[in-house]
Amino acid sequence: DGGITQSPKYLFRKEGQNVTLSCEQNLNHDAMYWYRQDPGQGLRLIYYSQIVNDFQKGDIAEGYSVSREKKESFPLTVTSAQKNPTAFYLCASSQWTGANYGYTFGSGTRLTVV
């Protein structure tokens, strides 16, 4: 079955540590996105990529980094520069002409600073 897989489901980060969240899709979608969701709030765009080897900052990119070396994969690194990383992170993908279907979301990674 086609889908989008995020791992791990839960992640704990110590102060000053970098962590990487995985996002893999087998939908053959061109575009991939990372959103952050804080409790009781909507989603905010961190980074997005519309094509391999290219990505753009979203609204809250500071303290995060991404790569897009393969069409299927779009990992997100939360660096020590991100001062308040505790949140629910959602990866999504869409066709380049994504309007007809909207986003497909992964199951999310819940990151907690300990």
Next chain:
Amino acid sequence: ELKVEQNPLFLSMQEGKNYTIYCNYSTTSDRLYWYRQDPGKSLESLFVLLSNGAVKQEGRLMASLDTKARLSTLHITAAVHDLSATYFCAVDRASGTYKYIFGTGTRLKVLA
């Protein structure tokens, strides 16, 4: 500033009642998306509205889009407990960008 505003933010309703959730947006997008999120879970696509006047229905939920008024509604008919969730609307920042702005969500609780 581009905005997507939903109201109400919280909605508690009795089973069997009808209600409408509103989504106002400030972008020039002519497409709007509705998603459902259960507690602790990811987002599930409900409706994709692609043009002015579009209306989609699935079970007890019906969504409509008025691009001139920059307004979408999600109407709930004869609510049941299983509809309890948070509902988000989302729009493109501008047509063809495929970078969505999400509303803050409407948390719906249906009381038995």
